[in-house]
Amino acid sequence: MQTTLRTPEKADYKAIAAWISDKKACSRWAGPSVPFPFAAANLPELLAVEGGSSYCLSDSNNRCVGFGQFWPGKHGAVHIGRIIISPEARGKGAGRLLCEKLIAQARQSTGASTVTLLVYLDNHAARSLYSSLGFLVIESESTHDLLFMSSTANR
Structure with missing residues (x-):
């Protein structure tokens, strides 16, 4: 699959909005600050x-x-999140490609060697992917339903 990591455009947010089917899916993807339903045009702000x-x-x-974000994390790390893959692309390696490219972009843009993320305990596919990318669970930062994972680049 030939892919490119790029800045989202207006039409992309409309596509992403269509991937979110209900309130639970929205909350698990974007967190409690993004209401459901929402207007696709409001996603950049939300x-x-x-x-x-x-x-x-x-x-x-x-x-x-696929879509994902990164932002400053704790202790000089960069945190990735809100990762989502279109239903049609799931199970075809798009998640791995997105994560690899997003992690590389995050490290390049911020200079951080450590990347962190949160994943739901019951999201076995994502947990397996993140583990295969070198992320380790940090128990002290995890909760009963969310695992905090961290990966440090070899310097």
Whole structure:
């Protein structure tokens, strides 16, 4: 799959909005600060994080097949989140491509060697992906339903 990591455009937010089917899915993806339902046009503002950057993974036809963000984390780390893949692209490696490219962009943009993320305990596919990318669970930062994971680049 030939993909590019790029800044989201207006049409991308409309596509992303269509991937969110209900209030629970919205909360698990974007957190409690993003209401459901929402207008796709409002997503850039609703997803804004101070110091953060948003990216789309686009396919060879420039269609958005994934979305993710990064922002300043604790102790000089960069935190990635709000990762989502289009239903049509799931299970085809798009999640791995998005994460690899997003992590590289986050490290390059911020100079941080450590990347952190949160993942739901019951999201086995995401947990497996993040573990395969070198993320380790930090128990002291995790809760009963959310795992805090961290990965440090080899310097």
